[in-house]
Every structure is written in structure tokens, then in C-alpha cells.
Amino acid sequence: MSDLSPLPAMPGQRLARGTGRLLRSLDHAVLTEFTPVRGLRVDLISLGPKGELWVVECKSCRADFQADRKWQGYLDWCDRYFWAVDCDFPTDLLPDDTGLIHADAFGAEITRMAPEHRLSGPRRTKVQRDFARAAALRLQVMCDPGALIAGAS
Amino acid sequence: MSDLSPLPAMPGQRLARGTGRLLRSLDHAVLTEFTPVRGLRVDLISLGPKGELWVVECKSCRADFQADRKWQGYLDWCDRYFWAVDCDFPTDLLPDDTGLIHADAFGAEITRMAPEHRLSGPRRTKVQRDFARAAALRLQVMCDPGALIAGAS
Numbered sequence: 001m002s003d004l005s006p007l008p009a010m011p012g013q014r015l016a017r018g019t020g021r022l023l024r025s026l027d028h029a030v031l032t033e034f035t036p037v038r039g040l041r042v043d044l045i046s047l048g049p050k051g052e053l054w055v056v057e058c059k060s061c062r063a064d065f066q067a068d069r070k071w072q073g074y075l076d077w078c079d080r081y082f083w084a085v086d087c088d089f090p091t092d093l094l095p096d097d098t099g100l101i102h103a104d105a106f107g108a109e110i111t112r113m114a115p116e117h118r119l120s121g122p123r124r125t126k127v128q129r130d131f132a133r134a135a136a137l138r139l140q141v142m143c144d145p146g147a148l149i150a151g152a153s
Numbered sequence: 154m155s156d157l158s159p160l161p162a163m164p165g166q167r168l169a170r171g172t173g174r175l176l177r178s179l180d181h182a183v184l185t186e187f188t189p190v191r192g193l194r195v196d197l198i199s200l201g202p203k204g205e206l207w208v209v210e211c212k213s214c215r216a217d218f219q220a221d222r223k224w225q226g227y228l229d230w231c232d233r234y235f236w237a238v239d240c241d242f243p244t245d246l247l248p249d250d251t252g253l254i255h256a257d258a259f260g261a262e263i264t265r266m267a268p269e270h271r272l273s274g275p276r277r278t279k280v281q282r283d284f285a286r287a288a289a290l291r292l293q294v295m296c297d298p299g300a301l302i303a304g305a306s
Contacts, residue, residue, distance in 0.1 A: 005296075005297045005298055005299045017297055017300075020293055020297065020300060021297070021299070021300050021302075024290070024293065024300050029285065029286040029287075029288075029289035029290045029293070030289055030293050031289045031292070032296075047282065047285050047286055047289065049286075051278075051282050106299075125204075125278060125281070128278070128281050128282050128285050129200065129204050129281050129285075131285045131289070132182065132200050132281050132282075132284045132285035132288060133182040133200055133202075134182075135182075135285060135288035135289040135292050136182035136183055136184045136200065136284070136288040137177070137182045138292055139184070139288050139291055139292045139295070140173055140177060140182070140183050142292070142295050143158075143185075144158045144170055144173065144174070145158055146158045146174070146259075147170075147173060147174050147177050149174075
């Protein structure tokens, strides 16, 4: 089967692409590089058909994981939290009570489902609104680059 | 000032592009061709920073307006409803209690603000969620066409 997209340059982007495809196959809509609150930016966030919000951080190697001082802050912004790693990643490093996805650039699978910690209603509403706005603002600029002149974002 | 995007082929698309730029300048995130419920598809929906939902129908000529049998159904899916037309459109046709935007392919302005009829909380939540999913699904396919293979949408 041919693939229509060029391979992303960075290891983390390759994991994100494959994970994004997995999430889509689960009927989740995916957004990369999302900022739920100032100072935190997640690699992937997805929104399921019932409003479920999942966050996935992509880690390309041990050092990439060990340099991450912020991941526990992400738990407050999703119902389920996952790591996405490649098949060579030392998964013993990762906390047992988080989800695990094995990915490459072409696809991914869930190795361990993340436990669910459901967001409060107001927070879910806020994240969904911010998700919607971020996705639509990016989409508009891709379809009409001239729109950038019109807005601040 | 140069413009980065090719001019859309259809008159309605040109109105939609200019109106999208206006909405962005008002800090609204815009999505085209959105289906809030089966059987209804709006030309533009926008989501403001406080969660406001506006719908805009683009009408290129009298016949285009007169052929529209569905627009009153759109009122139930937004806080404010507008028409977008060009400067030659016979605006006397349009109901006084709807908003009016004058647009071309490059920009637009609000000629008459639409009255506000605020959505209920549950409906607003549903529309925001569907908006978020639609925008992200389209964005993912633009960034990674191979993702289409992974999902149903």
C-alpha cells in the first residue's frame, strides 16, 4: 500500500503521525501541539465521539523521557494519559498507571490502556472549546494563508 | 498587499473566504461546510473566544436565496445568524431580524449585527464538540493524507 505523506523528519513526529492514525481508527479526532493552559503543551490530544479527551506524549528515547519535567501536569487536562514510544524504548521507565502505545510513522497499537480519571464538566467544556478553536484556526490558514493577515493568531 | 491564496472559483466560496477573514479578525475560529445535525449544512460556523457560535450563510444572488428552504432550521444551532452577500445583492429580500455581512473574496464587514438567541448549555456543548472533531479530522488529513486510510471519515 502506498503512503501519501512524506516521512516526518524528527523521531517524535514519526511517533505522533502513527499514533494519530491509530487514534483516528478509534474514531478520535486528533490535534498535535496543543496548549491546554499557559506553559503546558501536549504532543497529541484527541477527542472521541462521546467527548473523551486523551493526551499522548511521544518519547523517542530514554533521555527524551528523563528531560520531561512537566508530564504530570498533563494529567489534569485529559481523561486518559498515554505515552507513545517505539519498539526499542525501555518501557520499564514508564509509570504503571499510565497508558502505553507502541508506534512508528505508519501506525500504532495500544499496549496498555490508560486508567480513566474523568475531567470535571467545566474543564471538559473549556478544553473542547480551546481544541475546537485551535483546530479551526490552523485549518483556515492552511486553506487560506491570506487569513493570517486578518487575525492575530 | 499581495494575497497568498488563489481566488476561489465559485461566488459563494469567495464570499465565504472574505467572511472567514472578517470573523478571524473578530477572534472567531471559522469552519466551512459544517453539519450541525443530519440534513442541515451551514456555509460557515464560527466559535468566539467566549464560546459564542455564529452561523453565516453566503448568498451570491437572489435565486440562490430564494432556493434556500432550510435556513430557518439553522437558527436553532447558533447564537447569532447572518447572511453574507456582495454589494449588488438585493438586501430588501432578507429578514430584518437576521444579521447582514457585506463581503467579497478579500474581506467583509458587518452591516447589521444579528440579534442574539443564546443556545442552551447542552446544545452549545454538542455543537462545540462536533465543531472540534470536524475541524481536527480535516486538519489531520491535510497534514497526513495517509491518515484517511486509518479512519472512516
